[in-house]
Amino acid sequence: MRKILLGMVFYLICSQYAIADENVPKFFSPRGELVFSKAEILNEYTARIPFKLVDRLIVVEAELLNKKGNFIIDTGSETLLLNEMHFPVKNPFISRKKKSSGVLEVIDDTFEQKIQDFVLQNFNLKNKTSDVVNLSHIEKAKKIHLLGIIGYNILKDYEVFVDMHLNQITLSKVNRKGDKLNPNVYAETITDSIHFNLKNHTIVLDGFVGDQKVRFGLDSAAEFNQINKRIGKKALKHFYPKRRLLLSGASDNKIEVMAGKLFKVKLSKTVYFGPMNTVLTNLNKMNEAFGTDLDGVLGYEFFQQKRTIINYQKEKLYFVSSPIIR
Template sequence: MRNLITLFFFAIIAYSHGFSKINPGPITFPKAEILSDHTTRIPFKLIDNLIIIEAELLDQKGNFIIDTGSETLILNKAHFKANKSFSSKSKETSGVIDIIDNPLEKRLREFIIKDITIEDKYSDVIDLSHIETSKKIHLLGIIGYDILKDYEVFIDMYLNQITLSRVNSEGKKLDSRPYLEKIIDTVHFKLRKHTIVIEASIDDQVLKFGLDTAAEYNQLNKRTSKKVLKYFFPSNRLMLIGASGRQIEVMAGKLYRVKLSDKIYFAPMTTLLTNLNQMNEAFGTSLDGILGYEFFRQQRTIINYKKEKLYFVEFPLNKQ
């Protein structure tokens, strides 16, 4: 029997407005550490290759996935039952594998990370019960771009923590204190709707990748150049589960020679060979692949959405 994995790349596209005005109450993160008036640090755990933080909402305590590939805050319909506070107006969710029609919508008056309050945010309400079953966690939802974009987001796989530092409209940190860690390089990216698009090269072939913290495995478009595919070394086939639970078979292997800059390059990364045509059509762009967990585990990364920049932080010298 082939291995079964679950891959999450939530590309959420809204086709209408008109959200519910009902206030479901604040979301709190009990393990957050306040560093200043504008900066907070949240520890996370890795479940498989997903970044999971604990949170409380409507007297429920559970887990949220940190997902830069998701446009909105997503609540799990399994725990937030449809009622008059939800709307099911025309909206569509597009993912790598399939399209989920008519997710419900909910408006959050406040989203609180300890002492940092995020006001007037929207959420989609989607059935995520198959993720709970697969990952064996109590999943309340997914935190995406709409929450993260107002912060400089430091994703640190070395210390298993995320640091959020609020920025102004130009992307400048409101917290004037510098990072203690040394920044070794900076790379520009393009924001396509809510997707971070970066350029990388494989043996001098320039490719466009989407950056997604919830992609458990990298993905490479199987229709990419043969010059690139010769650096993909297949090893086995896997069954892939999409956002709606649909399954497809994909080829898994290692991708070699990925380079982001003169200083930032990667060891061979576990990668899936997939068809990204549907996602590219949804975003009106042309991605050659997705970089996820395999990217972040090799680079301590800071994301600044306003400046459209990635900063890479030096590992401690005693890293094993």
């Protein structure tokens, strides 16, 4: 039986996609093309991909090997994950792998697929791998058609602009120093930035809850912020519980958590947040599995308040102001 350790809990959810033509961004693998049917090509190094928010998850439309379906953009996932129900493991490019990791989970007894050539338009990604995992329970619970999850090993070669205001992601190819190959990408003005540490594939941010120093992981697939029960009284006094929730994780296991609002979160003197929906949980297993020491995780609530650009090579986050709605 497949064993799954839940570090944190979330629902993986997606929506339907359309077939693409010859001019849209494509990833290629030995098994076929992964096509983003609605992407807009800004230049030879940059693509803008619209997304839907489904229960606080970023979902893009794609097609792979004549299969139309949904992919989640997940900065907390280590690799590209493919749903075993749609991509059977009886394939010459697939071998057994002991575990697949991400900020959200550790999955034992998965399978690994070698991807020799993975391309988004002219963005060549050589010798990538994808994990093949059974995600059927998510499809059943949410009544959706889930093909997979796009994670760190794909995103790290780009500057990734997550724009919740316009519901779009902009991917711009960077060099080893993190400089964009075409600097003329954004019409928006960058107003602030902060440094992060990359722990394996996890974005780790130093910040504060009130006056207490904390370390957050940043994960675009976390529907709710997570805060560790053992974070300390100085920080917990800014967590206002409201009700208990029963949440499901990728293993279809269920766990009861306390949900509420977290106040006074800041990452620098100029980067701070309004109250955020947060669940109180135990992060010890996740920290042990990934060799991290996180006090919490920032997810959808973070991106909702901040239009954020992620540069993995420079280990920096950049922020763009949201327009004032009158």
